[in-house]
Amino acid sequence: MATETAAADAPLATGSARPPLGSATKPTFITTTSCPYAQRSWIALNEKGVEYEPVFVDLKSKPEWFFPLNPYGRVPTLAWQEGGEDRSLYESLVVNEYVEDGFDGPSLLPANPLARARARLLIDQFGAKFSPAFGRVMFATDAPEAAAAASALDEAIRWLDGALDPSGPYACGDAFTLADCALAPFAIRLGVLGPLCGYEPPAGAARVAAWREACLARPSVRASMVPSDPQAYLDKMLDTYKSYVADRKAAAAAAAAKK
Numbered sequence: 001m002a003t004e005t006a007a008a009d010a011p012l013a014t015g016s017a018r019p020p021l022g023s024a025t026k027p028t029f030i031t032t033t034s035c036p037y038a039q040r041s042w043i044a045l046n047e048k049g050v051e052y053e054p055v056f057v058d059l060k061s062k063p064e065w066f067f068p069l070n071p072y073g074r075v076p077t078l079a080w081q082e083g084g085e086d087r088s089l090y091e092s093l094v095v096n097e098y099v100e101d102g103f104d105g106p107s108l109l110p111a112n113p114l115a116r117a118r119a120r121l122l123i124d125q126f127g128a129k130f131s132p133a134f135g136r137v138m139f140a141t142d143a144p145e146a147a148a149a150a151s152a153l154d155e156a157i158r159w160l161d162g163a164l165d166p167s168g169p170y171a172c173g174d175a176f177t178l179a180d181c182a183l184a185p186f187a188i189r190l191g192v193l194g195p196l197c198g199y200e201p202p203a204g205a206a207r208v209a210a211w212r213e214a215c216l217a218r219p220s221v222r223a224s225m226v227p228s229d230p231q232a233y234l235d236k237m238l239d240t241y242k243s244y245v246a247d248r249k250a251a252a253a254a255a256a257a258k259k
Contacts, residue, residue: 008033008226013058018065021081026051030066030077032059033226034240036185038075040092041099044181046220048105052078093123096178108178119172122163123182130156134186137199138241139248146197154202161205168207169214176218184215191234196241 011032012019022028029045029052031038045052057066062073069088070077078095079088089095100108109116133156136149160183165172171179187208193199201208215221216230225233 008056011056011058013061016063027080031075037092039185041076041095042224044096044099046223119179122179161207187212
């Protein structure tokens with residue numbers, strides 16, 4: 001873990017040499033410590049028991065070698081060499097489906113076809129309802145926008161509280177699934193929104209709170225957090241997100257000044 005932390009603190013940037021890519025059975029996982037989408041796949045790899053080599057990149061100064069592997073220059077990216085050729089996959093949910101289908105290990109989807117479909121439906125609806133509202137709260141630029149964003153996130157949290165399996169402790173019941181991999185990184189980051197922008201989740205979402213704690217206690221989730229202590233991780237996320245929000249607001253102000 002110490003080596004991984006050191007690598008995370010010195011991500012590869014523009015001008016860096018490309019690290020050697022892994023194999024199909026031990027791929028290279030290109031990531032950052034702050035991106036919730038990358039954390040989705042990090043959790044899935046850990047939960048499945050896949051051997052992988054993490055490579056951390058600087059998204060503010062992306063290395064040139066990154067773009068042939070992912071034309072969008074985004075994380076997560078899973079890359080490897082096979083038959084002398086580079087291969088790669090990107091987009092978190094696609095990577096997670098590949099991890100589930102392409103590697104041995106515990107299944108991350110229910111055995112029952114209807115339950116599998118419902119897990120995927122939960123992931124899809126979460127992406128439509130929760131993730132956009134979370135971003136709106138983070139990047140609101142004035143009081144009316146902040147109030148509207150908070151209302152949307154309140155609604156999304158109440159929806160999630162009703163959508164989670166009531167038997168718990170995980171999103172689809174007693175087994176940890178791809179739904180938990182996809183949803184947990186955003187739920188974890190709810191702990192950042194209070195100190196970042198004053199947002200507090202609505203009262204009464206007890207199921208969301210209990211599920212969030214169950215995810216935070218999961219070894220695969222803790223292993224995707226640098227540092228692995230939840231409070232230290234949230235403190236680091238807060239510093240990162242403060243910088244991210246400031247950069248976004250500065251860019252918006254500069255664009256407005258040019259008009």
